[in-house]
Amino acid sequence: MKNKVVVVGVNHAGTSAIRTLLTQNPELEVVAYDRNDNISFLGCGIALTVGGVVKNVNDLFYADCHSLEALGAKVSMNCDVLSIDTDQKMLRIKDLNSGKEFTDTYDKLIYAAGSWPVNFPIKNKDLGNIEICKLFQHAETLIEKANDDTIKSVAVIGAGYIGIELAEAYHQKGKKVTLIDMQERVVPAYFDAEFTDRLQQDMVSEGIELVLGAKVTEYQGKDGNVKKVITTKGDFDADLVIQCVGFKPNTELLPKAEKLPNGALIVNSAMQTSIPDVYALGDTAAIYHAALKRHAYVALATNAVKTGIVAASQINGVEAVKLESIAGTNAICVFGNSLASTGLSEEAARQAGLKVKTSFFTDNSRPEFMQTADKVSCKLVFEEDTLRLVGAQIGSYGEQSHTECIYYLALAIQKELSLLELAMTDVYFLPHFNKPFNFILSAIMQAVGLDYIKK
Numbered sequence: 001m002k003n004k005v006v007v008v009g010v011n012h013a014g015t016s017a018i019r020t021l022l023t024q025n026p027e028l029e030v031v032a033y034d035r036n037d038n039i040s041f042l043g044c045g046i047a048l049t050v051g052g053v054v055k056n057v058n059d060l061f062y063a064d065c066h067s068l069e070a071l072g073a074k075v076s077m078n079c080d081v082l083s084i085d086t087d088q089k090m091l092r093i094k095d096l097n098s099g100k101e102f103t104d105t106y107d108k109l110i111y112a113a114g115s116w117p118v119n120f121p122i123k124n125k126d127l128g129n130i131e132i133c134k135l136f137q138h139a140e141t142l143i144e145k146a147n148d149d150t151i152k153s154v155a156v157i158g159a160g161y162i163g164i165e166l167a168e169a170y171h172q173k174g175k176k177v178t179l180i181d182m183q184e185r186v187v188p189a190y191f192d193a194e195f196t197d198r199l200q201q202d203m204v205s206e207g208i209e210l211v212l213g214a215k216v217t218e219y220q221g222k223d224g225n226v227k228k229v230i231t232t233k234g235d236f237d238a239d240l241v242i243q244c245v246g247f248k249p250n251t252e253l254l255p256k257a258e259k260l261p262n263g264a265l266i267v268n269s270a271m272q273t274s275i276p277d278v279y280a281l282g283d284t285a286a287i288y289h290a291a292l293k294r295h296a297y298v299a300l301a302t303n304a305v306k307t308g309i310v311a312a313s314q315i316n317g318v319e320a321v322k323l324e325s326i327a328g329t330n331a332i333c334v335f336g337n338s339l340a341s342t343g344l345s346e347e348a349a350r351q352a353g354l355k356v357k358t359s360f361f362t363d364n365s366r367p368e369f370m371q372t373a374d375k376v377s378c379k380l381v382f383e384e385d386t387l388r389l390v391g392a393q394i395g396s397y398g399e400q401s402h403t404e405c406i407y408y409l410a411l412a413i414q415k416e417l418s419l420l421e422l423a424m425t426d427v428y429f430l431p432h433f434n435k436p437f438n439f440i441l442s443a444i445m446q447a448v449g450l451d452y453i454k455k
């Protein structure tokens, strides 16, 4: 049977899908459209380039349309998909170079149109030097402004992981940085106060002006450029403002599909939406969240790549490749704090109505007889009745990062394990690396009342 696959959006999710589709089945007809002029740009490297760690922003690409065409795909860049008729299986597309519109048809549609930074209504938002952070094009602007000596002060709005990374990067470039958020803590969605208190202290002692619990009400400018950010907690100088207040899925082209309230497309473990033959990937999709036991929106590159592999495999008949659940595993490395979390923070779990308890444990990473060690903290969030693990956070403070232990905690959440099952994981002990009761096991022992290892 002929199977023409059309891919809408060719960034991380679309690229992953195309590579998998054509590696598994080189004969498949794959046509792809993207409104941008570049693909596979790693946004995670923007702050690293602004701060000077990454020397060349062009190193943040890992594929281009030629590499996908070499696999057999027909990739059309600068082509905006204007509408999709899922009854007729037809798309209307505009070539942004020529201005011409045309149509195409599909047997299977892979929808990977991603997300866009949330815009908020605010007075004087059209002033110059008010930026967002998503694309390669934004990266070029943000890097240029980091090296512009006339820009002395930077206000970052939104203290999620992108906002904090940018705050650190502009601070490293010698700018006076103000980080503003409506919430009372930084990265509140992922980390509880045991971790954010220390991070906030480290930020402030480095010289970042942290303005929390404050609403931005207005921008003020001079000669067409922004100069001040007005908030409910005072006014702050800003020659450059970067708005980082979250992402909205680009899903308006599929109005009939089942969605979450934020517009994310609800998918099953095969990445199928509620519309036949339409698969949704990456930042467009709401995936079953193992801790919440319902669909949730977690916009991360990790999910983009996985969902691409799953949808492609399903289309090619490799049905064993599924994504049953996610746990929302993430990490941040800023101001000397290496943090990772998975599942729900205590605050998020309580907000979701779960009855949880927690165990927080701080220790040296390896035995004291080894002379040197890193400080490591672990917080486990678990259901009171069942001891099911629903969240974990690791803070690693020292030479080595111990954050990768979060992987097995993520698997525990995805497999719905209890603390007792997790405690029996066959982990190693070697003095060079860890303690016989490592910091995760110690947190579990504390949770179940066997806290005799505590000094």
Ligand SMILES: Cc1cc2nc3c(=O)[nH]c(=O)nc-3n(C[C@H](O)[C@H](O)[C@H](O)COP(=O)(O)OP(=O)(O)OC[C@H]3O[C@@H](n4cnc5c(N)ncnc54)[C@H](O)[C@@H]3O)c2cc1C
Pocket (backbone or CB within 6 Å): 008, 009, 010, 011, 012, 013, 014, 033, 034, 035, 036, 039, 042, 043, 044, 045, 046, 079, 080, 081, 082, 112, 113, 114, 115, 116, 133, 134, 135, 162, 250, 253, 281, 282, 283, 284, 299, 300, 301, 302, 303, 304
């Ligand atoms: C600054 C920054 C840092 C990040 N850091 C990390 C990190 O450290 N770790 C991590 O896991 N994730 C990180 N992320 C998140 C990650 O980048 C996203 O989850 C990922 O880009 C999602 O990939 P995607 O392909 O689903 O969507 P997108 O990257 O949004 O790509 C969607 C594509 O669809 C195209 N498109 C949209 N609409 C249309 C249309 N109508 N017609 C044609 N084309 C269209 C767009 O041009 C785009 O190329 C970061 C994101 C940013 C912005």
